[in-house]
Amino acid sequence: MVKSVDRALTIIKLVSTKKDGYGVTELADKLELNKSSIFRLLATLMEHGFIEQDLVTKRYRLGYQYLELSSKLLDSMDIRKEAAPYLKKLEELTNEVIHLVIYSQKEAVYIEKLEGNETLRMHSQVGKRAPMHCTSAGKTILAYLSEEEARQIINLKGLPPHTKNTLTDPEELILNLTEIKKRGYGIEREENEIGITCIACPIFNFRGEISGAISISGPSIRMGDDRLNILKDYIMDAGRKVSSRLGFDESLYNQYIK
Template identity: 40%
Template sequence: MQKSKSNLIQSVDRALQILECFSKKDNELGVTEIANRLDLHKSTTFGLLSTLESRGYLKQNLENGKYRLGLKLFELGKLVEEGMDLRASSFPYLKELVDKYDETAHLAICNGNQAVYIDKVEGESAIKMSSQLGRSVYMYCTGVGKAILAFMPEMDIDNIIQNTDFNQFTCNTITDPDKLRDELKEIRKREYCIDNEELEVGLRCVAAPIINYNGYPVGSISVSGPASRMSDEKLESIAKDLKRIVAKISETLGYKTEKYKNL
């Protein structure tokens, strides 16, 4: 169903129109050029350009005062590209995990200081979960999030922790930054993580990270199920399969590892 133009936010629409002015031919544009193309006042155009530049979507050439597209667009484009590649390469493994364990398997990617679900396969006996595709989740209290966070550089971990509001979802939620750091160290040692009813009571999860060509965790795969079925023994069995699977997927992204080949 097409959105009515009456629902559009004018300032956002104008900002997007500015971004769409740029092309291979017109890779740099000045305030007056953009204002004329879009029939806007120069003051309005300048304000929009300044806002887009402050967010990294545009970059000003200080020599001539003109603007060009910024790195933020490249970052978002890479996120979309990696997500599409990951979905294609990961789906058979999600299906393999569900066929074997009859629980819910998720694929998530890193987006700033959160993880985002981009694929999901459910088993026949899987409980219904609030893990809609496209949903963002916290790093500190979810399996997919902790698996990514644990393998980030220390500087990124510090930044995310400092900018996180730690909410107490269950009695098992880790809300102390120091305890979270200790947990992340343990996750790095065993190379997988467990969500032990930290976000939802009665839900346990095991997850492992997907690493790209430069050693950065770009995503994770998890298997979730009710605590009544997800015993410690079952979690260990799933973890072994997960470590093998994420190693294979990571290799498709250019990450070189000899680990888990005999698992």
């Protein structure tokens, strides 16, 4: 291990723990180094923008370069890769079809599908658009957009009936979206395909914006209220963890979805 690099990184970690930063004497005491060594380390970190000095208090705190790099890291995260282990666990727990859906340019798109161990024929395909108004994932994404944006999408895409259960009245759908947001997850009972019931939860990014949804789909005959209540806990746990991997504060998930 390179001692100078180790010390520089330790300074960054220490400074990040205090809102008003650290003074040179405090850092010297913490690292058990003389002040001249601390000054040299701080000067290097300041040159690269990782540390800055408050001109009034003379204390050192995190610089904006750290924030810029953090944002780049979060922006570059691959949601499919980050979600993969949690989707696989859901498949193992439920033996049902698992979907990962993202929200992109006012559309919901399937980017992953795990088939489960049970035989279930569905129209969904990776790369295809998920109907926003009649799938659990689509409705969950709509629910966590602003009502203005949700209505824009409804007006743009329309509400074509896929089955006799499809919600085709805009106000009825908006009411359904309100209910989804209140309970934190979406349910769709044969609104997209006869014989299939689905449940979905939201995924949030580091900005707290809706990024997509995870859904579990199965035959309606085994997706009754009791089973959905069990699946709800599984899928919400997955949604919380995937959101965390995308930079969302995991401890806020249950509060945020309400």
